[in-house]
Amino acid sequence: MKWILQVSLLLSLVSFLPAQKNWQKIFDAYSNKIVTINYYEQILSFEEIEDKERVKRHLTGIIVDDRGLILTSSAIYPAKIEFSASFNMMASAKIPTEIKVKFKNGIELPAKFIGKDDDLGIAFIQLTDSLQTVGVQFSKTNKLNIGQEIFLLTHLPESYDFNQIIVKRRINSIAGGNEPRYYFEKNFSSLTNFGLAIDASGRAVGYFYGGDRPVVNRLPFSGISSGGLAQIVLFNRFAEQVKQPPVFKHKQTVRKKWLGIYMQPFTRDLARYFGQPDLQGILINTVIKNSPAESAGLLPGDVITKINEQPLVAEKDSDLETLRQIIRNQKADTVVLEIFRTQHFVLKKVNLRGSPISQFMAEEVANPELDFSVKELTRDVILNRNLPPDTKGVWVSRVERAGWADIAGLQIGDLLLAINDVKIQSIEDIKKIFKQIEESKPKFVKLFVQHSGNTRFIFIKTNYQTRRGDE
């Protein structure tokens, strides 16, 4: 009786061995190609005109070539480069500092920030010492199937000493048409929602990341994530970025193309209302002022039926992504749109431009004597504050807590219209006037500000003439 048990145990072991071997093989093949990255992120404070605090963070990275290029999550630099309607105030505009890459063998090497792609949720860093590295060779797999097994290699959180973890999941959902998004149930703890994705035959197919917005929560101690759906991005979507990584050059960063419209699906009901039941396309509802779309003469109510002769179909909101991606990743500076307007088709040539910068890229000027900082106005701030689209000038970005400006009543978000009766139209104007104030050392400075639609004067008492001790 006993031997039956032993034999069956042995049999079960034998049958499990190949699987175990496979896991081990995959782990061994890639574990030295994923690394932990640690760096410091400056913590933004609105109540202090200088960033003093910083926090150490950790991420997972994937070595992607032999020159020390490492792919990681765009969470390493959460500030948006381009303007967008959603307005994340909390991210710091300072790039990560003291980046160090720790290899599996324990060696730690310094690295520098190269750039990022917010659409893909990825960033690149590179080792500063020229060093031969062995990168992941990605397979050209361009399709995953529902139910397909996928291995995911990443790191555990700090409390588990950043140990590597390998898990097996299956593709649970596939969304989208031309560029499908592959979702799996990500219900394991990891350092971040980022890591390497490998198929059952041991080929690296891409990376995974948690959802469309990598790290929304930027509180200092929020490193751990678990639960929810994560997405696998196949190599064909980021191969180009690996070959030629996006380079961050502050304002000069090459930005994606921008048309300057808001759009909505052109549904069957709308098509019937327009008297064209078979017409398909995308309905423009808003044309942004001073945008390529406005220059090209596009109008709200136009239906875009084709872009560069490619037909467009949008029945639901998620279908709008197709046109958005075509525009954003457009190589050429010009596209031709076919427009349906007042029962006629017209062709419109549009000269695309780079997307406007976000407020994070805007120049900030601090005045430590008056205790406040200002930033040049960017489109996202104009949109968010509901200002007239052609508003020029600067806004108050920080006010030192209990500083002179704070005491006088200046508030973050105030639009600064004039200082000492001199109109402010640009950041250069402010630099000039700050210099004058520093030279003339007045007792009071008169500001004219707009605060939530109302204008008023604010008189800041300076401390030029009352130094400590002689009050």
Added chain:
Amino acid sequence: MKKWLPFLLLPSLLMAGGDLQSKIRQARQKVFPALVHIQPIKEFVDSGEPQKVQVTGSGFIFSEDGYVLTNNHVAEKARFVMCTLSSKKEVEAEVVGLDPWTDLAVLKLKLEKSNLKKVPFARLGDSDQLEVGQVVLALGSPLGLARSLSMGVISSVDRYFGQSGDMTSPYNLWIQTDAAINPGNSGGPLVNLDGEVVGINARAITFGENLGFAIPINTAKYVIKQLLEKGEVERAWIGVEWQEIKDLKAYLNLPKLQGVLIREIDENSPAQKAGLRPGFVVTEINGQKVNALYQEELPKVRLLVSSLPVGQSIEIKFLDENLAPQKVTLITEKQGKFSGDEYYCAEWGFSVKEITPRIRKHFRLTESDKVLISGIQMGSPAQEAGVFSGAVLKKIDNQPVKNIDQFITAYENQYRKDNKDHLLLIKIGEVNRFALIKGKKQE
């Protein structure tokens, strides 16, 4: 004589101290019969649907023929007002006039209907004579507890509140008292020990202790007169927002400077057309010298402007950006409505509201924005079409919405009955959206 004065006063002081109890009783007896417990039924549109609610407030009769003073926020939107007199007799009342700017309202009791000829009324005092520390009584229905009395002292006679939200009070300062005031006291009288009404209890700070606020009766006297004569308080508007000059004086180092600083000029206002600009210091309005060193002095200036004759030429003297004396004449306009009319579109399932200059400024809308979508009914055709509350209604079937009356006429005569699809263009901020409201029958 002076030597003797203290001795002469002493007995009366002793009397007052010892007799506080009876003074309170006497004062109460004078006002109590005029006290009114008000329970209006309000009809309004909320979440795109008509709603009804009964609320509780207070008020008092100030004339023997049955005129009642209360708060605007008690009486506004009331379709039916039932008042309970201190005798517990119930008398119906009608709204004579409302003044949201001062939060005051006048009602008229329908005495004949209740077979009454005369009713007891309270005498109005002089709120300019109030002093901090003076004992006052608050009467009313706190939290619906009718005919309550509380006592306290005047804590301040010149409390200033900035303009924010619906509770603005641009033309008056507030009497602050520690007499307990709760919701439901609104509209009730604040009474001195002579039994004269000196204020109308209107606000309390709910997270504070004993911080009640009353509108001075002298402000009310002016409003009562206007409401009884015209049914509304007509105010002049020139389009200027004011700021006190305390800091400006320090900045300019001109201790003798007098006037009021212009902090804002409204678009297309008489002031803008006359060339007035922010930064100018106004010294004289229509022959009257003005001065506001502190913000507590601003309501006085606003009151002066608002009581200028409407549609008439007035002169303003001011100091320009170089402090050179200048003068302009401008023609005053009538002040715009406090809030717009609301209209409920039953078939589409939303409510719309007229965009008044005040709303336009508050939401930073443009001149061409005329109609606001104020509420959406759940499950309505409008909600299904993607119309949302807070958006501006710009166009219907590519035709601009010019004003609320034009929309209402078109809606009543056409849209609600033609069963056709209608394409709405709505706008939030700078972003538009098309919303297709489907007709009942497809063509």
